[in-house]
Amino acid sequence: MERRRFLSKFLSIAASATVVSGFFKRAVASPDGYDPKGHYYGMGIQIDKCIGCGKCVEACKEENNVPKEPFFFRTWVERYVIKKEGETSVQNIDMRIERSNEVFSEKDIVRSFFVPKLCNQCDNPPCVQVCPVGATFKTEDGVILVDDERCIGCRYCIQACPYGARYLHPEKETADKCTFCYHRITKGLLPACVEVCPSQARIFGDVKSSASPLGRFKRMNKLHVLKPSLNTEPKVSYSGLDGEVR
Amino acid sequence: MKSFLQKMPDALKRVLAVFVLVAGTAVLVRAVLPASLTDSRLHIKTTVEREMAHPVRYAGSEACADCHEEYKVKQGGYHKNLSCETCHGAAKEHSENPSDLKPKLPRMREFCAGCHTYNPSRPSGFPQVNPAAHNPRKVCIECHNPHDPKPTRTPRECSACHAEIARTKELSPHVQLECTTCHTVPQDHKLIPRSVRATIPSERSFCGKCHSKESGRKEAPKVDILTHGEKYLCWQCHYPHMPEVQ
Amino acid sequence: MNSPLTEKLFDLLKQVTGYIYPNEIEVHWGILIVVYPYLTGLVAGAFILASLVKVFNVKEVQPAYRLAMLTALAFLLIAPLPLLLHLGHPTRSYEIFLSPNFTSAMAMFGFVYAWYLMVVLILEIWFTYRKDLIVWSQGETGLMRWVHRVVALYSTDISDKAVEFDKKMVKGITIIGIPSAFLLHGYVGFIFGSIKANPWWSSVLMPIVFLFSAIVSGIALVLFLYMVVTPLRKEKIDIKCVDKMASFLFYAVIVDFSLELLDFIHRLYESEESIKILSDLVMNKLFISLGVLQVLLGMLLPLGVMVAIRLFKFEEELRKLLYFVSAILIQIGIFATRWNVVIGGQMFSKSFRGLTAYKMEIGGMEGFLMTLVLLSLPFIVLSILIKVLPPWEKPAKSTTEGGTMERTVIG
Incomplete structure (x- = not known):
């Protein structure tokens, strides 16, 4: 397998000239009925409501063809356990890996909670800044997308993301990440993770609209974002976020 | 002009000729290439369209309400905020082809345990049991209707309003204590709960x-x-x- | 069925300590990206050494001038190869020219590279060699005659005036060339230094540290090559030239060392959020490559040797030996420097809670053998370049004789 990849890579370098010609025709019908101008999407996450069931992770992988192995995630859930000795233990909730469901004696726990993570759809996205060919960009409605027909697989964006939200798709060999389920939200559906969340820990909506669950979430909670010092201006905000979360 | 060219040393002329040739070729190639290769606005447009055309797998709860009676039952119970597909899995295909493609019907204890097993990281108000101790041989749905699950043991009168406390107590060492062990409840508390209070x-x-x-x-x-x-x-x-x- | 990649990742999972984000298990920039800044650094360093001869008129280094220029060219020609091979889609690399994203440091690569190759290196080499090419082709027959004539762009003017103009051009290009060489490698440092997500990389000093380590490695490489190739030609090593290069090397190492020390102290003193995981990284994962290879063997030991050479008047043969050993040690040290930056920067989690591991493969696109190939390719290119463009300043010998002699010695 490895050798075949090696060979095919070499051959493909040689054949790059012919590939150029393949780019000439690309006709796609214009999307109807959806106007991105009226929207600007964001997500709210209520730490106090997450039960760490992992349904969001499963649904995301199913909806978006994310590889099933536990190294590729568009969204994942972290479990934090802050122990009496002051030590903090974090695991990724994944049913496949035993370590992730480590049992702690309740006596040793000061506090504990789950934190769902996903691409923060930064308003000032470092990944977009560094992409050499402009294959990742911010849409008019505020979502960061990857053009998988133009991504060259240099992985600079993966290095630049402070949140570990990107991975290199093992089959496509291009960068991949959460799109807020762009194909769903543009049809008026909720992102798959929000749809299946049993405890409403995730709230999706328009950041500009106040008459919406996301608007209510923003009025009723003290909010925080991840790594604010990096000035990435995330559009995913958290309520009840603990200082231990990074 | 002519004298300038004549004055120019021969070597420089040759170098410049090569440069003009190389630069000219580059400019020419760039000019001849179609917009599909060079126009990043076009790339963004096609990517957005491709992203939007991605197939939907999770249909969303509204789709279920059209055919399934259980949806109404669910809306009256504790699972009212759960999406059907949280338990039954992605069902877009089923909604398009109802008779041939059936969604999942999880009946095993392990499935309910995924959310309701006691875990110190879970929010304290969330109903949790220890599956090893909680009727270990029975299937959950024998006693609890998954579309309208009810706790079965707490004294109904108090839990009707104080459900969260009742659930929390259920997991605590105080599970055996009646509410009235610690609280004296005047009869009128049930009629005008805010004016007539139970004692603490x-x-x-x-x-x-x-x-x-x-x-x-x-x-x-x-x-x-x-x-x-x-x-x-x-x-x-x-x-x-x-x-x-x- | 697991693919080899996921099998490898499951294997790596056992070596993870603490918590890393799940997507971080794969070290994305492997050994090839270590090789890339290493090669570019050699280019910039070799060029800057050569520039010293022309701009500051350092006569002693003249015998190594042309060798340094050819070395820079040979390494520059190979430098983009590791980058290209590591891409997920090498066939799409042309996009970097067609639709570059101007906010991306990496997108500038093509332009910086093209500028440096076309406007600086090739041009300077051409003006340096033009007269010789004409002279050689006059005394040659067969293929070589044609090669030299084509490379000279069929120019025939070897009048004093034309030669004088060549010299002027060389000097002019060198003056543009020095900032360009700074740009070439400073920019590579910027690729890493501008990543705010990564505290190991994110540093304003990064481009400057890269630059000086580049100068160190470039001088050491030319020193090494000069000391290997000259005896092969059965010529005598010009000890004055070697002494001078070594003294430049000495100063460059001192500056490089001070900068890296400054970076280190600065991090330690500021003691930001990341300090704990970074010290874990240095103590656990980079102890050999940073503590032993980069600092002790690659920097302090050669520095000590060169101080000793300055303090005690060693005899010529011993000096040569010490220079030679130092040059090799410095190469190892600078390679380790690149390793520590590139691989080290990916071995800790951006959650600052855990460390991952890097396991180099033997075969395959990003494996050890490929690295060896990539590291030896510039030398093969260099030997071809030396054949076509003999870099030796010939005394008033008959040119034909000199030309054939060169070929028999090198070949």
Whole structure:
């Protein structure tokens, strides 16, 4: 397998000239009925409501063809356990890996909670800044997308993301990440993770609209974002976020 | 102009000629290439269209309501905020082809346990059980209707309004205590709950009835009621509905 | 069925300590990206050494001038190869020219590279060699005659005036060339230094540290090559030239060392959020490559040797030996420097809670053998370049004789 990849890579370098010609025709019908101008999407996450069931992770992988192995995630859930000795233990909730469901004696726990993570759809996205060919960009409605027909697989964006939200798709060999389920939200559906969340820990909506669950979430909670010092201006905000979360 | 060219050293002329040739070729190639290769606005447009055309797998709850009676039942119970597909899995294909493609019908204990197993990281109000102790041989849906799950053991009168407390207590060492062990409830509390209140204990000695060294209740953990956290009332450190055993 | 990649990742999972984000298990920039800044650094360093001869008129280094220029060219020609091979889609690399994203440091690669190759290196080499090419082709027959004539762009003017103009051009290009060489490698440092997500990389000093380590490695490489190739030609090593290069090397190492020390102290003193995981990284994962290879063997030991050479008047043969050993040690040290930056920067989690591991493969696109190939390719290119463009300043010998002699010695 490895050798075949090696060979095919070499051959493909040689054949790059012919590939150029393949780019000439690309006709796609214009999307109807959806106007991105009226929207600007964001997500709210209520730490106090997450039960760490992992349904969001499963649904995301199913909806978006994310590889099933536990190294590729568009969204994942972290479990934090802050122990009496002051030590903090974090695991990724994944049913496949035993370590992730480590049992702690309740006596040793000061506090504990789950934190769902996903691409923060930064308003000032470092990944977009560094992409050499402009294959990742911010849409008019505020979502960061990857053009998988133009991504060259240099992985600079993966290095630049402070949140570990990107991975290199093992089959496509291009960068991949959460799109807020762009194909769903543009049809008026909720992102798959929000749809299946049993405890409403995730709230999706328009950041500009106040008459919406996301608007209510923003009025009723003290909010925080991840790594604010990096000035990435995330559009995913958290309520009840603990200082231990990074 | 002509004299300038004549004055120019021969070597420079040759170098410049090569440069003009190379640069000219580059400019020419760039000019001849179609927009599909060079126009990043076009790339963004096609990517957005491709992203939007991605197939939807999770249909969303509204789709289920059209055909399934259970949807209404669910809307009246504790699972009202759950999406059908949280348990039944992605069902877009089923909604398009209802008779041939059936969604999942999870009946195993393990499935319910995925959310309802006790885990110290879960929010305390969330209903949780210890599956090893909670009727281990029975399938959950024998006693609980998954579309309208109800807790079966707590005294109905109090839990009707104080459901969260009742659930919390269910997991705590105080599970065996009736609400009335600690609270005296006037009859009128049920009619005008805010005006007529149930009593709450006001002295350390109340807890001491079970937890002081002199108490006859063998199963209750004992402390020296005179010295243990003397400045504070018991419930300033221990939540009585879920007292942490230290 | 697991693919080899996921099998490898499951294997790596056992070596993870603490918590890393799940997507971080794969070290994305492997050994090839270590090789890339290493090669570019050699280019910039070799060029800057050569520039010293022309701009500051350092006569002693003249015998190594042309060798340094050819070395820079040979390494520059190979430098983009590791980058290209590591891409997920090498066939799409042309996009970097067609639709570059101007906010991306990496997108500038093509332009910086093209500028440096076309406007600086090739041009300077051409003007340096033009007269010789004409002279050689006059005394040659067959293929070589044609090669030299084409490379000279069929120019024939070897009048004093034309030669004088060549010299002027060389000097002019060198003056543009020095900032360009700074740009070439400073920019590579910027690729890493501008990543705010990564505290190991994110540093304003990064481009400057890269630059000086580049100068160190470039001088050491030319020193090494000069000391290997000259005896092969059965010529005598010009000890004055070697002494001078070594003294430049000495100063460059001192500056490089001070900068890296400054970076280190600065991090330690500021003691930001990341300091704990970074010290874990240095103590656990980079102890050999940073502590032993980069600092002790690659920097302090050669520095000590060169101080000793300055303090005690060693005899010529011993000096040569010490220079030679130092040059090799410095190469190892600078390679380790690149390793520590590139691989080290990916071995800790951006959650600052855990460390991952890097396991180099033997075969395959990003494996050890490929690295060896990539590291030896510039030398093969260099030997071809030396054949076509003999870099030796020939005394008033008959050119034909000199030309054939060169070929028999090198070949």
